[in-house]
Structure formats: C-alpha cells, structure tokens
C-alpha cells in the first residue's frame with residue numbers, strides 16, 4: 064500500500080470536482096445504491112468506463128436500473144491516476160478502464176470490504192487500484208480482516224492518493240466517517256473518492 068500525501072495539485076482537484084459534478088448530473092450519473100436487503104448505502108456513486116453493479120457485484124456496459132451507459136473516464140482522471148501509479152514503482156502500471164466515483168455527504172461512510180470483483184487476471188497479478196480523495200478529510204480504515212476494532216485508521220485528505228496493489232490489493236478497507244468542513248477550499252465537495260482500476 065502506498066499513500067501519496069497531497070499528490071493532486073489544488074487546481075487539478077478543482078478540475079476533478081467540476082468534472083464529477085457535471086458527469087454526476089448527466090446520464091449514468093450519481094445515484095444512491097442499495098444493499099441486497101434493500102437498505103441504502105451511505106454514499107452516492109457513479110461508474111465511469113464500465114458500470115459496477117453493487118448488488119450483482121459485477122461489471123457491465125450499462126446499469127440495470129435505468130439502462131444508462133457508463134460515461135467515458137475523463138483523460139485528466141486517467142492521467143492523474145497513471146502518474147501516481149508510476150510514482151509507486153513497486154506496483155505494475157495499469158491503464159485504467161474502470162473508475163468509480165463515490166460521493167460522501169456529511170454522514171457518508173462505507174463498511175470494511177475487499178475490492179475483489181475485478182477480473183481474475185487483474186487480481187492474481189495484483190494490479191493496483193488507485194484511489195484519489197478530494198474534499199473533506201475521511202477517516203479511512205484498513206486491515207487484514209473485516210474487524211473494525213483491529214483496523215488501522217488513517218486520514219485521507221484532499222489531494223491524497225492511495226494505491227493498493229500487489230500484496231495489499233485485497234486488504235479490507237472502508238470509510239468510517241467524513242470530517243465535516245475540513246476541505247481546504249469551500250468550492251470542494253464533501254468527500255469524493257475516485258478510484259481507477261483495471
């Protein structure tokens with residue numbers, strides 16, 4: 064696991080927020096997904112490149128509930144993710160074809176989970192996912208099990224990039240809470256997590 068503090072320049076953070084707002088309002092934009100039992104997750108999400116269905120736990124070109132096609136991943140997002148990826152030279156380099164954008168309001172959170180719905184070959188090669196945080200600081204948990212009490216806590220601040228690859232690719236991770244009004248600029252949204260992967 065590699066954490067690049069303050070990796071994304073302030074002007075690029077603002078550009079990403081603008082782009083997410085614009086894409087989020089269009090077809091395939093932000094929605095609040097549900098668990099299998101019908102309860103809603105505490106975040107808004109959209110998938111770029113390919114749609115990730117949190118209920119089916121699989122990828123496809125369109126999303127089942129409204130038929131919307133996943134918008135294309137903006138080049139600027141790919142560029143930032145790939146530059147961060149090459150900085151963490153211990154991990155293989157990817158050309159991301161999936162980007163999931165999570166938008167957390169003040170009460171937003173995400174339980175401990177593994178990201179393991181990517182292709183078999185992506186997982187066995189330990190291809191990294193690259194997670195860019197923008198906006199309010201999030202308390203991020205990670206560990207070897209789903210046990211929240213044993214997890215390590217770190218703050219993900221605006222502009223931080225976290226890369227999980229190789230041995231750390233299947234770590235359990237989640238967002239315990241968002242620290243309201245900690246973003247460096249009022250223009251920024253509450254926390255946005257932009258995750259690029261293959």
Ligand SMILES: O=C(O)CCC(=O)C(=O)O
Nearest residue numbers: 163165178194255256257
């Ligand atoms: O938003 C984040 O920083 C993490 C999100 C996450 O783990 C996921 O979407 O699988």
Ligand SMILES: [Fe+2]
Nearest residue numbers: 176177178236
């Ligand atoms: Fe995840």
